[in-house]
Amino acid sequence: MSDSLPEVLKLLDKSHHAALGRLFEFLRIPSVSTDPAYMEPCRKAAEWCVQELKDIGFASARTVETSGHPIVVAHDRNSVPNGMTKVLFYGHYDVQPPEPLDLWKAPPFEPRIATDPKNGEMIVARGAADNKGQMMTFLTAVRAWKLAAGELPVAVSVLIEGEEESGSPSLAGFLAGHGKEVKRDLALVCDTGQWNKDTPSITTQLRGICSIEIALTAANRDLHSGMGAAAANPIRALVSILGGMHDQNNRVTVPGFYDGILEPSNETLDRWRALGLDEKAFLGAVGLSVPAGEAGYSLLEQMWARPSLEFNGIKGGYQGVGEKTIIPSKASVKITSRLVPGQDPLRILESIRAFVESRLPADCKAKFIGERGSEAILFDPNQHYIRKAAAALEDEWGREAPCIALGGSIPIVTAFRDALGMESLLVGFALSDDRIHSPNEKYNLTSFRKGARSWARILARLA
Amino acid sequence: MSDSLPEVLKLLDKSHHAALGRLFEFLRIPSVSTDPAYMEPCRKAAEWCVQELKDIGFASARTVETSGHPIVVAHDRNSVPNGMTKVLFYGHYDVQPPEPLDLWKAPPFEPRIATDPKNGEMIVARGAADNKGQMMTFLTAVRAWKLAAGELPVAVSVLIEGEEESGSPSLAGFLAGHGKEVKRDLALVCDTGQWNKDTPSITTQLRGICSIEIALTAANRDLHSGMGAAAANPIRALVSILGGMHDQNNRVTVPGFYDGILEPSNETLDRWRALGLDEKAFLGAVGLSVPAGEAGYSLLEQMWARPSLEFNGIKGGYQGVGEKTIIPSKASVKITSRLVPGQDPLRILESIRAFVESRLPADCKAKFIGERGSEAILFDPNQHYIRKAAAALEDEWGREAPCIALGGSIPIVTAFRDALGMESLLVGFALSDDRIHSPNEKYNLTSFRKGARSWARILARLA
Numbered sequence: 001m002s003d004s005l006p007e008v009l010k011l012l013d014k015s016h017h018a019a020l021g022r023l024f025e026f027l028r029i030p031s032v033s034t035d036p037a038y039m040e041p042c043r044k045a046a047e048w049c050v051q052e053l054k055d056i057g058f059a060s061a062r063t064v065e066t067s068g069h070p071i072v073v074a075h076d077r078n079s080v081p082n083g084m085t086k087v088l089f090y091g092h093y094d095v096q097p098p099e100p101l102d103l104w105k106a107p108p109f110e111p112r113i114a115t116d117p118k119n120g121e122m123i124v125a126r127g128a129a130d131n132k133g134q135m136m137t138f139l140t141a142v143r144a145w146k147l148a149a150g151e152l153p154v155a156v157s158v159l160i161e162g163e164e165e166s167g168s169p170s171l172a173g174f175l176a177g178h179g180k181e182v183k184r185d186l187a188l189v190c191d192t193g194q195w196n197k198d199t200p201s202i203t204t205q206l207r208g209i210c211s212i213e214i215a216l217t218a219a220n221r222d223l224h225s226g227m228g229a230a231a232a233n234p235i236r237a238l239v240s241i242l243g244g245m246h247d248q249n250n251r252v253t254v255p256g257f258y259d260g261i262l263e264p265s266n267e268t269l270d271r272w273r274a275l276g277l278d279e280k281a282f283l284g285a286v287g288l289s290v291p292a293g294e295a296g297y298s299l300l301e302q303m304w305a306r307p308s309l310e311f312n313g314i315k316g317g318y319q320g321v322g323e324k325t326i327i328p329s330k331a332s333v334k335i336t337s338r339l340v341p342g343q344d345p346l347r348i349l350e351s352i353r354a355f356v357e358s359r360l361p362a363d364c365k366a367k368f369i370g371e372r373g374s375e376a377i378l379f380d381p382n383q384h385y386i387r388k389a390a391a392a393l394e395d396e397w398g399r400e401a402p403c404i405a406l407g408g409s410i411p412i413v414t415a416f417r418d419a420l421g422m423e424s425l426l427v428g429f430a431l432s433d434d435r436i437h438s439p440n441e442k443y444n445l446t447s448f449r450k451g452a453r454s455w456a457r458i459l460a461r462l463a
Numbered sequence: 464m465s466d467s468l469p470e471v472l473k474l475l476d477k478s479h480h481a482a483l484g485r486l487f488e489f490l491r492i493p494s495v496s497t498d499p500a501y502m503e504p505c506r507k508a509a510e511w512c513v514q515e516l517k518d519i520g521f522a523s524a525r526t527v528e529t530s531g532h533p534i535v536v537a538h539d540r541n542s543v544p545n546g547m548t549k550v551l552f553y554g555h556y557d558v559q560p561p562e563p564l565d566l567w568k569a570p571p572f573e574p575r576i577a578t579d580p581k582n583g584e585m586i587v588a589r590g591a592a593d594n595k596g597q598m599m600t601f602l603t604a605v606r607a608w609k610l611a612a613g614e615l616p617v618a619v620s621v622l623i624e625g626e627e628e629s630g631s632p633s634l635a636g637f638l639a640g641h642g643k644e645v646k647r648d649l650a651l652v653c654d655t656g657q658w659n660k661d662t663p664s665i666t667t668q669l670r671g672i673c674s675i676e677i678a679l680t681a682a683n684r685d686l687h688s689g690m691g692a693a694a695a696n697p698i699r700a701l702v703s704i705l706g707g708m709h710d711q712n713n714r715v716t717v718p719g720f721y722d723g724i725l726e727p728s729n730e731t732l733d734r735w736r737a738l739g740l741d742e743k744a745f746l747g748a749v750g751l752s753v754p755a756g757e758a759g760y761s762l763l764e765q766m767w768a769r770p771s772l773e774f775n776g777i778k779g780g781y782q783g784v785g786e787k788t789i790i791p792s793k794a795s796v797k798i799t800s801r802l803v804p805g806q807d808p809l810r811i812l813e814s815i816r817a818f819v820e821s822r823l824p825a826d827c828k829a830k831f832i833g834e835r836g837s838e839a840i841l842f843d844p845n846q847h848y849i850r851k852a853a854a855a856l857e858d859e860w861g862r863e864a865p866c867i868a869l870g871g872s873i874p875i876v877t878a879f880r881d882a883l884g885m886e887s888l889l890v891g892f893a894l895s896d897d898r899i900h901s902p903n904e905k906y907n908l909t910s911f912r913k914g915a916r917s918w919a920r921i922l923a924r925l926a
Contacts, residue, residue, distance in 0.1 A: 226871030228771030243706020308691030408689030
């Protein structure tokens with residue numbers, strides 16, 4: 001079976017444009033999961049995935065209904081031969097909202113090829129990297145294996161959800177009901193980045209996340225600011241509370257926030273140092289110059305080993321052009337915390353609520369919305385499947401694939417471990433300048449092409 | 464001439480519905496001055512005023528172009544007999560933005576009559592009180608005088624601007640060019656409130672105002688919050704800066720903010736105490752319970768004699784439904800300060816800028832937008848024209864008209880005094896529950912009817 005690898009790789013090179021055409025079709029579906037206005041496109045994206053999988057040869061591909069967006073499930077064969085490695089590939093068909101739209105150079109759901117001197121040719125669209133482009137590296141590799149070898153070197157199941165960008169609210173219920181169907185030896189996840197353009201990598205540490213929206217109200221309507229000073233102003237209350245959540249050293253002041261944190265080992269810190277990150281260049285690429293986190297920690301430590309408490313959005317009062325002399329009746333903020341190993345998301349949320357409640361001035365009421373959380377995760381870099389994947393990546397890229405961490409979160413990985421006892425292999429080909437979650441998201445053509453080739457090799461190594 | 468007053472009042476009572484019809488016509492024009500999208504309706508409102516004045520008998524009524532919205536000017540006669548009192552009536556045809564629209568029970572620019580047990584019949588529309596309804600009390604009185612007596616008891620000029628709700632940027636230029644034309648013995652302004660439903664009043668003290676918008680930027684685009692902690696977040700910077708602008712006693716901490724303040728005299732404070740404000744009822748009407756200003760000051764002192772620093776609007780990052788795990792690149796706040804006698808608006812703005820600049824973290828830049836200011840104002844309650852107006856109001860309402868202050872600002876009054884050396888008489892009929900600047904703005908029918916009758920009497924007394 002593994003003998004077929006050269007043919008598979010050859011076929012991948014020959015069918016590159018067809019693969020790109022399929023990805024463009026997928027990118028044209030505006031499957032924004034967080035906004036109810038995009039309900040229909042999300043369903044359309046799920047159905048597109050089912051069709052794609054059937055076309056590849058996953059005859060059983062189907063959608064499973066949830067109380068939110070449907071989940072796609074497929075298996076490449078009905079019965080798995082004894083001793084054959086079984087993997088579950090996980091991806092998500094939903095994307096982040098494209099806003100602010102005015103910063104896109106072209107419509108976010110009309111994918112196009114752009115070029116720049118640093119990256120060469122790039123696919124530009126919302127979801128180009130996160131996660132449609134990345135997901136399609138795997139499906140493209142699988143298609144080539146089926147065509148070139150007739151069957152896959154390992155048993156492959158596929159789980160594609162449509163709520164990753166809005167906290168995966170339906171996944172726990174799905175895993176409770178379909179856990180037996182999707183539990184395999186190993187989950188494969190292609191939703192992370194590589195260390196740099198030339199260096200592939202395996203992600204073995206992820207931050208967790210918890211999120212909460214806080215809405216304050218005071219008067220029963222917006223007031224004329226002639227009442228200014230005398231009437232409670234919820235923006236004043238909000239900025240006073242939020243302004244006290246970090247100290248001068250950028251340390252979070254919410255009591256208990258840092259409780260229980262497991263510090264990275266010296267070996268891990270040495271490994272990170274050896275990566276030789278150019279902090280200036282990394283921050284300079286987004287117009288910044290110095291790490292904004294806790295004093296005394298390097299940039300990589302701040303992103304990978306320290307938790308954050310970030311304000312993702314704030315609003316209150318008059319939002320239009322010009323001025324409006326009101327004391328508003330409402331103000332709200334959206335907060336997410338990225339968590340590190342040892343932190344308990346639910347306790348963090350409780351601490352944030354208590355912090356807010358204890359600081360509410362008279363006549364201000366707080367409502368807490370959309371609370372959810374997921375723990376950080378750590379894998380041992382010496383596990384056999386990680387070593388096999390590293391070897392496959394080295395074959396394709398011609399250099400060692402280091403184990404790195406991720407400042408972001410992939411809650412599904414926690415759920416696979418906690419609910420199904422299944423480990424995950426995190427291999428991704430996104431780059432730090434891919435602008436995921438931002439306007440003009442892109443995915444380099446080389447990421448797409450070499451990503452598919454990498455998966456073809458990993459499947460062979462896992463056999 | 465003054466002998467005609469009984470006939471004028473009788474005519475006002477008989478022509479009430481026609482007056483209401485004219486006001487409704489005026490209210491249907493959505494003349495929002497602060498938003499460029501309403502440019503045409505503002506012009507239409509100006510032209511409506513010219514037509515109304517011509518119809519009353521102000522043959523010379525005309526618009527004067529400015530770099531913003533036009534100003535309406537009119538005089539009731541070409542030459543004024545020696546010794547006749549000359550007054551300039553000031554009003555504004557522009558209104559506040561109607562947002563938030565979803566809180567209006569009916570469309571804001573489709574005026575209607577509503578009823579409640581406390582207020583009886585009320586006109587409901589944006590501008591019903593501020594300032595279209597109030598302005599029309601005066602024009603209705605003038606129309607009745609012309610019809611019943613053939614001419615007015617004093618020489619009346621009229622100045623109606625269209626930028627009061629956006630800071631009157633064109634007025635200084637207009638007064639510089641047309642000062643001689645509009646300088647009269649006294650300005651009459653109907654843009655204030657009465658003490659309560661049964662008690663008319665004259666406003667002899669106004670707070671000033673200064674305003675500024677602060678826009679912070681950090682990264683050159685929204686970032687994935689996986690960079691959380693390590694990347695500068697302008698919302699974090701903004702709430703930290705704004706959260707430090709008030710201390711625990713609700714005192715503004717911006718250095719120099721309280722410099723030079725003239726405290727009200729004991730006599731004034733005694734007069735305010737004698738008004739017997741029911742703080743609980745006043746705040747209860749808008750869903751609040753305790754004064755939110757500086758500790759140690761009564762509610763009336765906080766609104767009338769102490770300055771405010773209020774956040775009228777704040778925004779940054781993701782504003783949509785659900786969550787978006789970004790570190791935003793921008794955040795901004797709109798601030799207005801209500802000022803009391805002795806405070807210098809330009810120095811206050813300078814202090815706010817310096818406060819912000821000195822607290823900006825690395826990689827955050829601040830831009831300051833739309834700065835403007837106007838000083839507070841104080842009139843001596845013993846001036847003859849104030850005593851005459853008080854007597855006229857007592858005739859109409861059957862009880863004494865106290866001199867009160869206003870927490871709001873009427874920059875034109877400052878301009879009349881400083882640029883033209885002209886005093887103002889501030890008599891208005893709005894009530895504290897008129898919801899001016901808020902959804903469902905209303906004006907009681909009794910305010911409109913008795914307001915017009917009051918002006919008819921004041922004109923007679925000033926003769």
